[in-house]
Amino acid sequence: MxxxxxxxxxxxxxxxxxxxxxxxxxxxxxHNFEIITEGKVYKSGMIPPNQIEDYVKEFHIKSIVDLRMPGTNDLILNPEKPGELMAEKIAVAKIGGVNYFSNPSDQIPTKKNIEIFTKIMDNKANYPILIHCYHGTGRAELYSAIYRIEYENFTNEDARSGVRTLIKWSSFDDGKPKGDYLKAYKSRKQIEAEKK
Missing domain, CATH: 1.20.5 (Single alpha-helices involved in coiled-coils or other helix-helix interfaces)
Known part of the structure; x- marks a missing residue:
């Protein structure tokens, strides 16, 4: 016994x-780095400025979309500081040939966030793209799911479950803001089809 x-x-x-x-x-x-679509889209958490170039070179990244939103006083979901954003921007500028796009987003995107994001993603010259937030487990995954809905014709449910293991009480679960946002999200194609 x-x-x-x-x-x-x-x-x-x-x-x-x-x-x-x-x-x-x-x-x-x-840094929670993951492949969303090989050779096109990747997602991660915050990569230290002195390591960004390694990821850029290995995955041939041409653009970085930074979703961090400093100044929210949310030390759990948004603990980023303005100096961290500037350090990354400077590090990316030193690499050369890489675009840095800041699209500060709360945990649930605004209409303006989506407009900025789709404008970046519409431009084929921006690919391969790295989408990142602070942890790489919330906003980066949410925007990765939006990418799949908008550009890869994923259903909302497939996109939602494809970027995060859906477990009870996770932020992508039914009844949680991110889960409900993705379930209700309408792509531009869907919105146009509804107008007809």
Missing amino acids: KKNKKIIGFSILAIVLVFVGKYVYDMNIN
């Missing part, structure tokens, strides 16, 4: 360590 309790205890500890290790890797080493 004692041996079984030890095995269960070690198993639980191992599982916890795996999850903690993955979290540390994703947030601090990989």
Whole structure:
């Protein structure tokens, strides 16, 4: 009996360590970098300015869309500071040949945010594009889903579930602002079709 309790205890500890290790890797080493569409669109959290060039070169990124919105006093979802944005902008300018687009967005985009975003994404010369926010798990995923709906004809549900594992009580779940936003989102094609 004692041996079984030890095995269960070690198993639980191992599982916890795996999850903690993955979290540390994703947030601090990989910066939640993911491929949305190979060779076209990528998403991430904030990449330190001294590492941006490595990602740009490896993935041939031509444009960076920065969704961070400093000054909200939300230290959990929007902990960014103006100096961080400027440091990134300067680092990107030093690389040369890479566009830096600032589209400060709250957790739920405004109509203006979507207009700016689609204008950037409409320009084929901007690709490959990196979309990023602070953590890479909220706004960057939301905008990645919008990209898929607008440009890759994903259904809203496929786009929503394709950028985030839908688990109960996650920010993309039913009844949560991001989940409900994506479920109700209408692409420009849908809006035009409804006008006819």
